[in-house]
Amino acid sequence: MALYSDKVMDHFMNPRNVGELELPDGIGEVGNPVCGDMMTFMITVKDNRIEDVKFKTFGCGAAIAVSSMVSEMAKGKTLEEAMKITNAMVAEELGGLPKNKLHCSNLGADALHKAIEDYRERRDSGEPVKKKVREEKKVSLEKCPYCEQAVESTTPICTTCKIQFAVCPECGKLAATSLDTCPHCGARLTAEKR
Amino acid sequence: MNTNQPIYMDHIAASPVRTEVLEVMLPLLREGFGNPQSVHQRGQEAAEVLGGAREQVAALVGAAPSDVIFTATGSESNNLAIKGIARARRKKSNRVIVSAIEHHSILNPAKALTQEGFELVVLPVDGHGLVSVDVLKDALADGAAVVSIIHASTEIGTIEPIAELAAICREHHIPMHTDAWGSAGTIPVDMKELGVQAVTVAGQNFRGPPGASALVIGRGTPAKPIIAGGIQEKGIRAGQENIPAIAGMGKAAELAGREMEDLSARLMIIRDALISRLPAEIDDVIITGHPTMRLPNHASFCVKYIEGEGLLLFLDQSDIMAASGSACTSKSLKASHVLDAIGLDAATAQGSIVFTLGRENKIEDVDRISSVIKPVVSRLREMSPLYKRKEDGSLQ
Numbered sequence: 001m002a003l004y005s006d007k008v009m010d011h012f013m014n015p016r017n018v019g020e021l022e023l024p025d026g027i028g029e030v031g032n033p034v035c036g037d038m039m040t041f042m043i044t045v046k047d048n049r050i051e052d053v054k055f056k057t058f059g060c061g062a063a064i065a066v067s068s069m070v071s072e073m074a075k076g077k078t079l080e081e082a083m084k085i086t087n088a089m090v091a092e093e094l095g096g097l098p099k100n101k102l103h104c105s106n107l108g109a110d111a112l113h114k115a116i117e118d119y120r121e122r123r124d125s126g127e128p129v130k131k132k133v134r135e136e137k138k139v140s141l142e143k144c145p146y147c148e149q150a151v152e153s154t155t156p157i158c159t160t161c162k163i164q165f166a167v168c169p170e171c172g173k174l175a176a177t178s179l180d181t182c183p184h185c186g187a188r189l190t191a192e193k194r
Numbered sequence: 195m196n197t198n199q200p201i202y203m204d205h206i207a208a209s210p211v212r213t214e215v216l217e218v219m220l221p222l223l224r225e226g227f228g229n230p231q232s233v234h235q236r237g238q239e240a241a242e243v244l245g246g247a248r249e250q251v252a253a254l255v256g257a258a259p260s261d262v263i264f265t266a267t268g269s270e271s272n273n274l275a276i277k278g279i280a281r282a283r284r285k286k287s288n289r290v291i292v293s294a295i296e297h298h299s300i301l302n303p304a305k306a307l308t309q310e311g312f313e314l315v316v317l318p319v320d321g322h323g324l325v326s327v328d329v330l331k332d333a334l335a336d337g338a339a340v341v342s343i344i345h346a347s348t349e350i351g352t353i354e355p356i357a358e359l360a361a362i363c364r365e366h367h368i369p370m371h372t373d374a375w376g377s378a379g380t381i382p383v384d385m386k387e388l389g390v391q392a393v394t395v396a397g398q399n400f401r402g403p404p405g406a407s408a409l410v411i412g413r414g415t416p417a418k419p420i421i422a423g424g425i426q427e428k429g430i431r432a433g434q435e436n437i438p439a440i441a442g443m444g445k446a447a448e449l450a451g452r453e454m455e456d457l458s459a460r461l462m463i464i465r466d467a468l469i470s471r472l473p474a475e476i477d478d479v480i481i482t483g484h485p486t487m488r489l490p491n492h493a494s495f496c497v498k499y500i501e502g503e504g505l506l507l508f509l510d511q512s513d514i515m516a517a518s519g520s521a522c523t524s525k526s527l528k529a530s531h532v533l534d535a536i537g538l539d540a541a542t543a544q545g546s547i548v549f550t551l552g553r554e555n556k557i558e559d560v561d562r563i564s565s566v567i568k569p570v571v572s573r574l575r576e577m578s579p580l581y582k583r584k585e586d587g588s589l590q
Contacts, residue, residue: 003507012507018577033541033580036501036521036529040579056579058544060503060522064577 004061005095011065016072019054026122028114030107037063037104039111041071045119050074050082055111062101066108069094079116085109200513201559205491205552206348206376207517211442212401218445219403222438230435231426240437247444254447255374255393255410256384263409263427264440268375268396269299270420271409272342274431275371275392276303278409278417279340280312283369287337291315293325293354294535296344300373301531304342312339322484323352323536330359334366341370345383345393348376349519349532349548350483351492360389369415375399379450380491381458391415397443400450406439458490461551467560468493468549475564476571478584482533482546491551496533499581500574501544508570514563519546541580 004012024042031038037059044052053074057067069090074082087105091097097105121127211219228240245259252259265271280290290312292304301316308314315333317325325343334341341363346353356372363370371392374383378393379400385393392411398404411417411430423432465488473479478498497505502518509516517523519530521544533543549563575581 009507012504013511015577020582029579033539033544036544038579056577056582058499058541058578058580059501060520061507063501063522064504 003098004065005097007093007095008062008065008097011068011094012061015064015068017054017068017075018056020056021052021054024054024115026115026117026119028111028116028118030111030114031059033058036060037107039063039067039107041067041111041115043074043112043115043119045079049076049078050116051076053112053115059104059107060101062097062104063107065094066090066097066104067111070108070112074112079119083113083116085112198513198562200515201555201562202515203549203551203555203559203563204515204517206399206548206550208404209398209401209552211403212446212449214449215402215442215446219438219442222441226437226441228437230437231424240435243437243441244435247440250444250448251395251408252410254383254451255378255395256386257393257410257412260428261410261412263411263430264435264443265407265409265431266405266436268373268394268399268407269297271394271396271407272297272299272373272375273303274409274417274420275373275394275411276300276340276342277307277420278430279369279371279392279411279415280307281310281418282416283339284312287339287368289313289315289336289338291317291330291333291338291341293317293319293343295319295323295347295349295352295532296342297348297373297375300342300344317343319535321537322487323347323350323482323532324484324487325354325359327355327358327362331362334362334368337366338368341368343370343372344376345372345374345388346377346381346489346492347483347532348492348550349530350494350536351488352484353377353381353487353489356388356390364389376492377489379447380454380489382454385410385412392417395447397439397446400446402443402446403439405436406443408443457553461553461555462490464551464555464557464560465490465493467557468563471560471564472567476568480542482536482538489550492548493551494546494548496538496542497545497547497571498542499545499578499584500571502546504574505545505547505567505570508574509563509566512566514566517548517550519548520544 021042021044025045026043028041040056042054043050053071055067055071057064073085073093087109090105090108091102226240226243228236230237230241230244248259248262251262265274288311290304290307292300294316304314317329317333319325343354343356343359345356360370369391372390373394375394375396376399377383378395383393392409392415394409396407417430419430419432421432426432426435469481472495473481480496482494482496501522502520503522506516506518519533521529529540529543533546
């Protein structure tokens with residue numbers, strides 16, 4: 001038995017609507033590399049219908065197939081109809097997804113809905129159409145990188161593996177003192193810096 | 195779809211059983227049904243087969259035949275080592291020391307031991323995945339019931355300085371176990387030279403059948419059984435022996451020991467071609483693990499800005515089979531703890547790809563992998579919002 005249905009493989013191998021729009025009316029971005037997947041949807045809207053849609057996805061086969069399917073399902077729909085696209089519908093259209101990949105279909109529908117909300121906000125506020133300035137989300141280390149035990153940021157020592165941490169002077173994240181370089185940003189950690 | 199022979203480079207996940215091994219096993223599956231504990235002929239024939247396999251496996255790791263405890267899997271051997279030795283030495287110390295890059299079959303039982311009142315110490319590794327001798331020295335100051343450090347990482351290929359680490363353990367009179375799941379049968383694993391008291395050996399890794407592995411444990415090191423029952427395997431591992439699989443493992447160990455040197459010299463050429471070509475031919479590909487102190491059959495990378503599962507699926511369409519430690523590839527959706535331990539950020543770890551070679555692989559395979567992987571990586575990067583940001587310069 002294959003990992004994915006034929007339909008998933010088709011959308012993964014030949015994804016529809018990959019790319020970006022020159023002048024999008026709405027942009028929706030969900031996920032981050034830490035949780036595994038990241039999707040960006042761009043839409044143009046004409047007469048309350050989604051005229052064009054493009055996406056970019058960093059993620060597994062299912063994530064790419066979901067993005068492709070969502071883009072196909074959304075094209076030409078009214079905004080109200082598009083808002084009603086659910087993850088269950090996307091998964092069903094794809095001929096099913098493995099259980100542990102169902103969250104990918106949530107992301108696809110979420111990214112589309114965010115793009116629509118973004119369009120509505122801009123329209124209501126009269127903000128000119130332009131590409132959003134991306135805000136990089138800082139992901140703080142909450143777990144010991146060696147044993148996944150939660151690390152309290154105030155006490156930089158992992159209670160399970162007794163690893164002493166130091167705050168990396170470059171990126172501000174936690175790094176084990178035994179390391180020569182910060183595991184997050186590659187900065188050199190010297191005794192003085194610590 | 196593809197007229198070329200498939201390229202299978204996922205040998206650490208599973209390998210085909212050798213014909214010579216099958217020839218030993220098949221008659222045993224047909225007629226060799228005896229129970230080695232039985233007094234009669236059938237039983238004694240089985241006992242003889244078991245004894246022969248014990249000698250073959252012992253020879254592979256430089257141990258006495260009586261030190262070999264047969265188990266079903268590498269995971270079982272690891273569980274037996276960590277739980278068995280820790281529980282047997284509990285009066286001496288309640289500390290268990292392992293490295294951050296152990297297999298789950300060491301890490302999870304070690305974590306479970308904390309429920310029994312043991313204290314777990316997880317040693318960090320450097321960017322190449324090496325455990326530092328000084329870090330172990332510090333950790334041993336407070337004693338330990340058992341230390342377990344993997345011999346060679348199956349995820350990043352790095353070979354640990356086991357002999358040096360074991361020397362420190364010996365100074366403190368603390369038994370050391372090494373998980374040689376990925377290395378025994380591929381590179382020399384001599385318990386005397388390494389100076390370790392226990393070694394996990396998995397037959398499948400050197401073309402033995404599934405269902406037979408061993409924990410080789412020196413006479414002076416006590417271990418409590420994790421499967422209690424009869425007196426099989428000195429009472430350390432109860433349960434009727436899987437004679438055909440064990441005999442197959444023995445034969446495979448004999449062949450592996452004999453052919454190891456030639457085979458690893460040949461595979462190293464293929465490995466080094468992969469390691470030198472892929473990062474040179476594709477932008478932003480990093481080698482994971484140690485550049486030279488690594489398994490001769492192991493080449494591992496992270497391809498930045500893309501995710502490993504997509505890469506594997508595309509390669510599979512071209513009949514190239516490899517592995518990845520990315521979160522999306524694992525059923526648990528967690529990135530490999532090994533990639534995390536060597537300090538890779540989550541996005542980079544997502545691009546993990548691991549090639550593990552076997553005797554069927556050829557140097558020409560590298561040409562085909564190179565020609566297939568390049569357009570696949572470009573294609574996935576075209577789709578990736580992270581790559582776009584890198585191009586824009588807006589990626590941090």
